[in-house]
Amino acid sequence: MSKSTSKPITLKEVAEAAGVSVSTASRALSGKAEAYRISRATEQSVQAAAKRLQFSPSLLAKSLRSQRTKLLGVVLPNVANPFFAAIAREITLAAEENEFSVLLADSQENSETEVHLVEQLQARQIEGLVVCPVGIAHQHLSKLAKQNLPLVLVDRGFDHKDLVTVTSNHRDGAREATTLLLESGHQKIGVLQGLPDTLPNTERLVGVRDAFAEHDVPFDPTLIAGNHFDEASGYQAAYKLLSDHPEITALFAFSNQNALGALRAAAELGRTVPEDLSLIAFDDHPFAAYLAAPMTSVCQDVTQLGRLAARLLIEQIKTGQPPQQKQHQIPVQLINRSSIKNIE
Amino acid sequence: MSKSTSKPITLKEVAEAAGVSVSTASRALSGKAEAYRISRATEQSVQAAAKRLQFSPSLLAKSLRSQRTKLLGVVLPNVANPFFAAIAREITLAAEENEFSVLLADSQENSETEVHLVEQLQARQIEGLVVCPVGIAHQHLSKLAKQNLPLVLVDRGFDHKDLVTVTSNHRDGAREATTLLLESGHQKIGVLQGLPDTLPNTERLVGVRDAFAEHDVPFDPTLIAGNHFDEASGYQAAYKLLSDHPEITALFAFSNQNALGALRAAAELGRTVPEDLSLIAFDDHPFAAYLAAPMTSVCQDVTQLGRLAARLLIEQIKTGQPPQQKQHQIPVQLINRSSIKNIE
DNA sequence: GTGAAAGCGCTAACAA
DNA sequence: TTGTTAGCGCTTTCAC
Numbered sequence: 001m002s003k004s005t006s007k008p009i010t011l012k013e014v015a016e017a018a019g020v021s022v023s024t025a026s027r028a029l030s031g032k033a034e035a036y037r038i039s040r041a042t043e044q045s046v047q048a049a050a051k052r053l054q055f056s057p058s059l060l061a062k063s064l065r066s067q068r069t070k071l072l073g074v075v076l077p078n079v080a081n082p083f084f085a086a087i088a089r090e091i092t093l094a095a096e097e098n099e100f101s102v103l104l105a106d107s108q109e110n111s112e113t114e115v116h117l118v119e120q121l122q123a124r125q126i127e128g129l130v131v132c133p134v135g136i137a138h139q140h141l142s143k144l145a146k147q148n149l150p151l152v153l154v155d156r157g158f159d160h161k162d163l164v165t166v167t168s169n170h171r172d173g174a175r176e177a178t179t180l181l182l183e184s185g186h187q188k189i190g191v192l193q194g195l196p197d198t199l200p201n202t203e204r205l206v207g208v209r210d211a212f213a214e215h216d217v218p219f220d221p222t223l224i225a226g227n228h229f230d231e232a233s234g235y236q237a238a239y240k241l242l243s244d245h246p247e248i249t250a251l252f253a254f255s256n257q258n259a260l261g262a263l264r265a266a267a268e269l270g271r272t273v274p275e276d277l278s279l280i281a282f283d284d285h286p287f288a289a290y291l292a293a294p295m296t297s298v299c300q301d302v303t304q305l306g307r308l309a310a311r312l313l314i315e316q317i318k319t320g321q322p323p324q325q326k327q328h329q330i331p332v333q334l335i336n337r338s339s340i341k342n343i344e
Numbered sequence: 345m346s347k348s349t350s351k352p353i354t355l356k357e358v359a360e361a362a363g364v365s366v367s368t369a370s371r372a373l374s375g376k377a378e379a380y381r382i383s384r385a386t387e388q389s390v391q392a393a394a395k396r397l398q399f400s401p402s403l404l405a406k407s408l409r410s411q412r413t414k415l416l417g418v419v420l421p422n423v424a425n426p427f428f429a430a431i432a433r434e435i436t437l438a439a440e441e442n443e444f445s446v447l448l449a450d451s452q453e454n455s456e457t458e459v460h461l462v463e464q465l466q467a468r469q470i471e472g473l474v475v476c477p478v479g480i481a482h483q484h485l486s487k488l489a490k491q492n493l494p495l496v497l498v499d500r501g502f503d504h505k506d507l508v509t510v511t512s513n514h515r516d517g518a519r520e521a522t523t524l525l526l527e528s529g530h531q532k533i534g535v536l537q538g539l540p541d542t543l544p545n546t547e548r549l550v551g552v553r554d555a556f557a558e559h560d561v562p563f564d565p566t567l568i569a570g571n572h573f574d575e576a577s578g579y580q581a582a583y584k585l586l587s588d589h590p591e592i593t594a595l596f597a598f599s600n601q602n603a604l605g606a607l608r609a610a611a612e613l614g615r616t617v618p619e620d621l622s623l624i625a626f627d628d629h630p631f632a633a634y635l636a637a638p639m640t641s642v643c644q645d646v647t648q649l650g651r652l653a654a655r656l657l658i659e660q661i662k663t664g665q666p667p668q669q670k671q672h673q674i675p676v677q678l679i680n681r682s683s684i685k686n687i688e
Numbered sequence: 689g690t691g692a693a694a695g696c697g698c699t700a701a702c703a704a
Numbered sequence: 705t706t707g708t709t710a711g712c713g714c715t716t717t718c719a720c
Contacts (some may be wrong), residue, residue: 027690410699
């Protein structure tokens with residue numbers, strides 16, 4: 001056994017070992033032997049040398065030379081959130097299938113961080129980017145698109161018709177959820193909203209109002225509370241709403257984290273679901289069916305969301321063209337369990 | 345407004361715009377102006393040109409030149425699994441703090457894929473690697489460590505004393521859980537295990553046996569079932585165990601996914617938790633407290649796991665030395681809720 | 689059939 | 705105080 005070296009083997013060393021020039025070695029190893037009419041013998045001796053030395057070409061050098069990095073960027077507001085994690089996974093799997101690698105970044109729900117991370121990814125010459133934007137601002141993203149960097153936005157989009165975007169059909173989902181509540185006799189419905197002014201949130205709000213309008217029930221905007229998609233916001237909003245407006249009979253949580261907070265607030269206020277309080281949530285959850293009150297929810301198809309985003313991205317990269325259709329909506333599914341009490 | 349170019353600006357163009365050589369430009373932009381005694385005027389004109397042209401240096405070229413990529417690799421069996429996602433997040437945040445980027449890969453619980461992904465990451469010249477190994481095999485990993493690539497294993501380790509490893513204290517956790525069951529009067533305890541021959545699984549099994557031995561209760565190995573950490577395995581194992589051995593009064597699930605499966609099987613077999621069946625699970629869960637039977641569980645501190653792994657990795661990179669202590673265990677916490685019935 | 693040489697964008701030794 | 709040059713590891717003209 002010889003002592004193992006630490007430095008990676010270079011093409012030059014392989015070439016020397018095989019007694020040929022670097023160019024020949026390069027050609028023999030990148031399947032271009034035929035094209036260059038390299039003799040079977042040389043080809044094999046190069047391959048043998050490469051194998052023997054455990055040669056693995058530097059993708060860094062390859063990338064610099066070819067200006068193709070085979071790198072994809074993914075920027076998410078919170079990697080640990082199962083919803084985003086699922087998206088990350090779909091992109092990652094698609095990348096692996098297509099021999100791309102994925103650079104992952106976490107913007108921590110902070111727009112400035114997002115801008116910075118995107119710049120860094122660009123400096124690494126990613127060939128494509130998927131981002132679940134924090135929200136509001138999008139100049140840094142439309143700039144990228146203008147530079148012809150394949151870009152796909154997921155979940156939170158913008159009112160910007162040129163950006164390729166994949167979202168759930170938030171409006172329909174919210175409308176259906178609200179309709180179910182209304183048709184179960186609830187009129188005083190508290191809304192636990194997420195991050196205001198983001199597309200999912202505003203769309204869901206529209207869906208809620210649509211449903212009220214369709215049922216000729218006046219909607220009371222003071223029954224909206226909350227400012228984030230997290231547990232804390234759900235808890236605080238539910239607590240406040242339930243305390244200030246005891247007439248509320250049902251809560252519509254805009255995320256499963258919000259719902260979790262609502263459950264905690266309800267427990268503290270001594271209101272049992274569904275007897276004393278009905279609840280419906282956006283986003284399903286594996287444990288939803290086994291809760292004390294199996295939770296009725298609007299299920300987003302995250303896998304489809306991620307998969308479509310990945311497909312749109314890869315296609316853009318391969319064809320060099322943005323897709324014809326920019327805006328994509330994935331349907332949402334209402335899962336009726338038993339957290340809503342009929343009070344008609 | 346001039347037409348926007350698509351190609352990134354290079355240092356050369358900045359240098360030309362500022363009327364200096366590339367080297368001067370390089371020095372002026374990498375804070376080495378002082379060291380090289382570059383005049384204030386030149387420095388500023390270079391910086392101005394860079395800003396005006398929106399220059400962003402190619403990290404690719406930088407890396408190739410410096411042989412430092414500022415890249416970390418993370419390989420996980422399943423990115424969408426919240427447990428691993430949490431680890432990914434901690435690494436990502438630590439990376440961002442230290443100006444590293446993260447290459448994420450998903451091995452899909454497949455050892456061969458893992459090997460391949462690790463090779464690919466190595467070809468990209470990552471400076472450090474965190475992996476949650478699929479299991480069993482580890483030659484490809486110990487090889488890396490021998491090549492002095494900073495490497496940290498998380499969650500599933502090996503019986504290999506030279507690899508830096510961070511895991512929960514699986515054995516203590518399992519012992520405590522089993523003790524609780526035993527001291528609540530349960531003797532016929534079904535074990536829903538995860539992937540056999542992985543360190544967490546075998547350690548937990550040891551913990552279970554320890555507890556039985558300490559309480560002088562004979563342990564019946566035929567009451568172990570299951571072969572994965574997922575819902576399906578939990579369901580099948582629970583179904584089989586409960587059908588074949590109706591005398592079982594309690595189930596110990598080795599993951600929250602296994603517990604979920606157990607809940608489903610129990611429901612189908614008409615056994616209610618905790619009245620007809622006690623249940624305890626490894627891994628806590630946000631919704632655990634709100635289940636029909638609030639679930640008693642052994643909570644792993646994933647955040648700490650990830651954070652420690654990140655710290656160990658970064659330190660290795662910075663110092664160039666592997667840590668003194670290789671094996672690290674994070675304590676586990678028993679959270680007593682109400683899925684266990686006292687039958688003494 | 690194969691080799692020499694240029695160059696991807698950058699930094700650093702060496703000159704001046 | 706600044707410029708020239710070499711070279712990181714690879715691919716690809718162009719030459720023979």
